[in-house]
Amino acid sequence: MPVALIVLLLEISLIYHAARTGRLRPWAFIILLAPLIGSLAYIVVELVPEWLGSHDVQKARKRVANKLDPEKQYRELSDRLVITDTIANRAALAAECVEIGRFDEAEHHYDHILSLPMGHDAIYALGKAKAQFARKRPAEALATLDDLQRTWPDYNSAEAHLVYARALEGAGRTDEALEEYQALLDYAPGAEARVRYGMLxxxxxxxxxxxxxxxxxxxxxxxxxxxxxxxxxxxxxxAEKQIVG
Structure with missing residues (x-):
């Protein structure tokens, strides 16, 4: 059997598989526009992780897939919201909007959720603050977080505290930001707060x-x-670079 025919049959099989599993975009174009190389990429990125089932491999697959089609998850969540407009679906879409840089849309979704009786929750106010901070509007993020603290005084979150410290830093309130970073050192998980404190x-x-x-x-x-x-x-x-520099 000629090699060209084998490659063609492989491409058809892979495109069929991509269509059946909801991966037609962008894989059909990649496979067709880059014969053989596109097919090999699909096998490595999509099929091998399925065969192996490793968590690390799945994460690597997701990273590559996101680079090839960064808005795939966004489209899927948008379609899900159109079909079923629930708080959970809208919150998932809002979080994805923040991930891919659709900050205006994320804030809109969080505002909508917070306007609902069952959506008036600190976690969604935090989501809104994160979207505002990501839009380089630290003063608005601070206002949202201050309101969060007044509305839910018993809500304790290292993540919210870190966003607050970063927003103070972004607003040029350096001394206050240093105080908040220092307070975070006693309980924040991970290393981000400590390294950001050193950088400031x-x-x-x-x-x-x-x-x-x-x-x-x-x-x-x-x-x-x-x-x-x-x-x-x-x-x-x-941290190593900061010491050297």
Missing amino acids: LKLAGRLADARHVFNEFLIQMRRQPKHVRKAQAEWIAI
Whole structure:
């Protein structure tokens, strides 16, 4: 059998599989426009993870798929919302909007949810604040978070606290931001708050304090298990660069 015919049959089979599993876009175009290479990419990105079933492989597949078609999940969630307009579906779409940079739309969805009796919840106010901050409107994010604290005084969230500290920093309220970052160090999970605290100290000209924070953090990370260091690899790299720089 000629090689060209084998490649053609493979492409047809893969496009059929993509259509059956809801992956026709963008894979049909990739497979047709890049003969053989497109087919191999589909096998590696879509089929191999299914065969292996590994969590890490699935995550890698999702990263590649998102690069090829970053709005695939957005379209699926939008279609789901059209069919069933529930708080859960709208919140999922709002969170995806933040992920792909549709911040105006995300804020609109969160406002709609918060206007509903069953949607008046701190978690959605936090989502709105995150969208506002992502739109580079730190003052509005601060106002939303201040209102959240007044409305739900018992709501405690390290994530909300971190967004608040970052919004203070973005608004140029450096001393207040440093206080909030320092308060976060005692209970925030992960390394982001600590590294951001060191970075702001450095920006404020407190170089010795910043170096102390970074050194302490890196010493602590060296004592952690491999999986912890892997999870915090991005922040470890930033801290190392900040010390050198």
